[in-house]
Amino acid sequence: MPHDIFIPTPNDATNLVVDYAAYALTHAFLSVDASGNPPPIHLPRQYQIWQDTLTQAKDLPIKLKDASNGAEQWRKCVREMPALSVTKLLDDLPNLLRARHVLIFLMHFYVHSLPASQNEPVIIPKSLAVPVLVVSQALDMPPVLTYADTTYYNYVLAAAAQGGKKEAMRVLDTFTEQGRCTMRAMQTIISILADSTPESAKRLAGALHDLASQIATMGKILDSVHEGCAPSVFYGDIRHWFVGCKGESDEGGRWIFEVGAEESKRNKLLDQNRWLRRGQSGEEGLWEAKEMAGGTAAQSSIVQALDAFLGIEKLTHEHGDDTNAEGGYRGNRVSEKGNFLTRMRDYMPLVHRRFIEALGTMATGLREAAGRDGSEGARAAYNEAVRALRDFRSVHVRVATLYIVNQQRKEGREAVVEGTGGTKLVPFLKGVRDRTGQGTLGQI
Numbered sequence: 154m155p156h157d158i159f160i161p162t163p164n165d166a167t168n169l170v171v172d173y174a175a176y177a178l179t180h181a182f183l184s185v186d187a188s189g190n191p192p193p194i195h196l197p198r199q200y201q202i203w204q205d206t207l208t209q210a211k212d213l214p215i216k217l218k219d220a221s222n223g224a225e226q227w228r229k230c231v232r233e234m235p236a237l238s239v240t241k242l243l244d245d246l247p248n249l250l251r252a253r254h255v256l257i258f259l260m261h262f263y264v265h266s267l268p269a270s271q272n273e274p275v276i277i278p279k280s281l282a283v284p285v286l287v288v289s290q291a292l293d294m295p296p297v298l299t300y301a302d303t304t305y306y307n308y309v310l311a312a313a314a315q316g317g318k319k320e321a322m323r324v325l326d327t328f329t330e331q332g333r334c335t336m337r338a339m340q341t342i343i344s345i346l347a348d349s350t351p352e353s354a355k356r357l358a359g360a361l362h363d364l365a366s367q368i369a370t371m372g373k374i375l376d377s378v379h380e381g382c383a384p385s386v387f388y389g390d391i392r393h394w395f396v397g398c399k400g401e402s403d404e405g406g407r408w409i410f411e412v413g414a415e416e417s418k419r420n421k422l423l424d425q426n427r428w429l430r431r432g433q434s435g436e437e438g439l440w441e442a443k444e445m446a447g448g449t450a451a452q453s454s455i456v457q458a459l460d461a462f463l464g465i466e467k468l469t470h471e472h473g474d475d476t477n478a479e480g481g482y483r484g485n486r487v488s489e490k491g492n493f494l495t496r497m498r499d500y501m502p503l504v505h506r507r508f509i510e511a512l513g514t515m516a517t518g519l520r521e522a523a524g525r526d527g528s529e530g531a532r533a534a535y536n537e538a539v540r541a542l543r544d545f546r547s548v549h550v551r552v553a554t555l556y557i558v559n560q561q562r563k564e565g566r567e568a569v570v571e572g573t574g575g576t577k578l579v580p581f582l583k584g585v586r587d588r589t590g591q592g593t594l595g596q597i
């Protein structure tokens with residue numbers, strides 16, 4: 154079957170993202186579109202094979218490093234699937250997002266179910282390689298599973314499982330509700346900053362106090378994670394599927410996208426794709442992935458939005474570089490400046506990245522306004538918000554210790570503990586937590 158691959162230009166990609174922003178803002182990812190219909194939960198019929206293959210993987214179920222006949226057969230079917238053209242999806246944003254979701258899950262099922270091999274790279278077959286690369290490129294996302302793939306777009310699956318009822322779609326909606334309350338608190342503060350009246354300092358104090366309590370609630374929600382997920386399940390069953398690829402390192406875990414010679418010639422954007430380089434084997438049409446972090450909540454937009462809003466990014470994002478021996482993660486050096494958290498921006502949906510930057514700019518005057526003479530209430534409330542974020546991160550250190558460090562200890566392993574993002578997690582997380590605390594006014 155000839156591939157009729159649409160090659161998105163940067164302009165096409167930008168337009169798609171603008172549409173996406175409009176879609177997200179208009180519908181707020183709720184269960185209705187402008188005409189009151191649910192968003193698409195099935196891909197157009199010609200892509201049914203992807204959905205069916207994903208369903209098979211889940212039904213079998215395919216396991217980690219699975220050498221069973223069923224899994225071998227499933228992987229063979231994946232290799233033999235046609236490399237479908239994604240042209241029809243590229244001007245249809247909801248379906249494009251849906252396609253990325255299905256394809257990325259298929260790819261991680263494929264990669265991580267392969268039985269361990271001695272330092273051999275994983276070849277991602279053409280049937281997945283081509284649509285994964287084109288769809289990801291159109292959305293300006295790396296060709297690897299990200300936090301967004303496991304959360305923001307996952308509500309669609311929950312709805313599908315339960316017959317597409319509006320209430321079923323509320324699962325993620327409830328999850329993001331806290332994020333939305335926190336966003337609203339930030340929005341109120343921005344409007345107060347823009348309006349300087351004698352009353353402003355008092356109102357600012359009240360709004361900052363509200364923000365602090367929203368962050369505290371986020372900490373409580375995080376603390377309750379053990380009610381929904383047992384540490385042994387997360388450690389033993391879930392996190393391995395999220396792992397990314399090691400790139401040029403010699404530790405194994407390399408991925409090669411089998412694009413084919415013809416498609417490589419046609420798709421000029423492959424050479425500019427920052428996540429790929431030409432395969433070193435000399436064989437035409439093979440593209441090797443650089444190091445890509447696995448899906449990690451370090452890609453969560455709301456927490457990074459808070460750092461930017463409170464004006465403490467210099468502390469959280471620019472110091473404690475974890476690329477050194479202490480930190481562990483080598484990282485795909487897509488950003489010149491900044492530490493692991495800065496690099497995680499590149500794994501967020503493009504509109505979220507842009508939004509966080511804009512939010513930081515809009516809140517530029519916050520620290521100054523809160524620190525002004527005569528604004529003691531606002532200063533105390535600002536510090537309360539910063540401390541709430543530090544406390545959120547303390548809860549998070551406990552969660553990561555319980556879910557990863559303690560589990561590894563139970564196995565009696567002494568190896569360095571790594572998160573799915575690839576950091577040496579304990580020094581990294583404690584460092585970010587401590588530097589957050591240094592962001593209170595009067596200390597920097």
Ligand code: HEM
Pocket residue numbers: 375378387448449450451452453456457494546549552553556557571572573574575576577578581582585586
């Ligand atoms: C089972 C639950 C969780 C575990 C085991 C866990 C573990 C980790 C680890 C190991 C990292 C370091 C980066 C990496 O290598 O992946 C990390 C980073 C991070 N995680 Fe989690 N995490 C969990 C849940 C959450 C949740 C629910 C959130 C809420 C948004 C969250 C927010 C973050 C943030 C914001 C970072 C970046 C570091 C920071 O900004 O302080 N995590 N997590």
